[in-house]
Amino acid sequence: MIKSRICDILGIRYPIFQGGMAWVADASLAAAVSNAGGLGLISSINAGTEAVRNEIRKCRQMTDKPFGVNIMLQAPNAGEIAKMVVEEGVRILTTGAGSPAQYMDMWKEAGVKVIPVVASVALALKMQAIGATAVVAEGAESGGHVGELHTMSLIPQVVDALDIPVVAAGGICDGRGAAAAFIFGAEAVQVGTRFLAAEECTVHQNYKDKILKATDISTIVTGKTLGHPVRSLKTPFSKTFAKMEADPSVKPDEILAFGTGALRKAVKEGDPNGSYMAGECAGMVKKIEPAKAIIEDIIGGAERILAHAGDLLA
Numbered sequence: 001m002i003k004s005r006i007c008d009i010l011g012i013r014y015p016i017f018q019g020g021m022a023w024v025a026d027a028s029l030a031a032a033v034s035n036a037g038g039l040g041l042i043s044s045i046n047a048g049t050e051a052v053r054n055e056i057r058k059c060r061q062m063t064d065k066p067f068g069v070n071i072m073l074q075a076p077n078a079g080e081i082a083k084m085v086v087e088e089g090v091r092i093l094t095t096g097a098g099s100p101a102q103y104m105d106m107w108k109e110a111g112v113k114v115i116p117v118v119a120s121v122a123l124a125l126k127m128q129a130i131g132a133t134a135v136v137a138e139g140a141e142s143g144g145h146v147g148e149l150h151t152m153s154l155i156p157q158v159v160d161a162l163d164i165p166v167v168a169a170g171g172i173c174d175g176r177g178a179a180a181a182f183i184f185g186a187e188a189v190q191v192g193t194r195f196l197a198a199e200e201c202t203v204h205q206n207y208k209d210k211i212l213k214a215t216d217i218s219t220i221v222t223g224k225t226l227g228h229p230v231r232s233l234k235t236p237f238s239k240t241f242a243k244m245e246a247d248p249s250v251k252p253d254e255i256l257a258f259g260t261g262a263l264r265k266a267v268k269e270g271d272p273n274g275s276y277m278a279g280e281c282a283g284m285v286k287k288i289e290p291a292k293a294i295i296e297d298i299i300g301g302a303e304r305i306l307a308h309a310g311d312l313l314a
């Protein structure tokens, strides 16, 4: 068994988080992951604050295990969500795409364990200083909003800088990636893309089909010129987006307008003109299976690799 402080602190069996994927991570997926012994997360990006409250309540009906909520800090309703999760008695939060410093006192007073997603050592140190329970260090292999550093160099640098546990994310999709993360000193892994192919994941079938068809070179990062780079599958949508960004005659507002609502359209409607956010490891996702099977494959695979790591020595 992989030993980790994270399991004791959060009361979970396996050191694996499910990414709090915008529009995707609902009660169905989070409860399946938590019931299987990982940490399920519900995304704050859904059809408004009350819809997220509803997912939290649904999840409570579906599992008696710990689960959390991921708050996307750049969303216009982030402040509202920050208060709502306290009202609902949520015990574990992750945050993304910014610094949650302004909410920390309120959450700490309510006894919430806060695990910010960071993409640099500087923000990781700040989060530790203001009372984070742990951090998720997310490399740019991940899907969705990405930072600059990649997992292989980000994780060891964050691990060296912090005393609190580090959860590795970005490009981790099987036992090999998880074993590597533990070798770097991470105490848990966060997996997003592979859970898109979970049976309990409620995304449109077209989304799942696109993930299953993906290869190693199927993703692209767009949005750098707008200040929020996003990794998604190469589709007519993302290619047009990239062309608009490269064309100096197209104004940033026009590009933003083109992108608005595109993720929801992909997740809910399987619209070919949607934004199919996915990580670089989409090419390694080969089948639809229950969340429990995904967790057991990743954790069991990592355990087997780590148990035999000594075989590499002559």
Ligand code: TUI
Pocket (backbone or CB within 6 Å): 022, 045, 072, 095, 096, 097, 098, 099, 117, 118, 119, 123, 138, 143, 144, 145, 146, 147, 228, 230, 263, 277
């Ligand atoms: O947040 C994510 N991934 C996301 S959020 C999202 S929602 C979206 N919808 C439509 C368009 C664009 C996004 C989809 N995917 N991951 C966590 C994450 N946080 N990755 C990187 C960071 C990050 C980056 C910079 C966190 C903090 C940061 O700096 C903050 C600061 O103030 O220094």
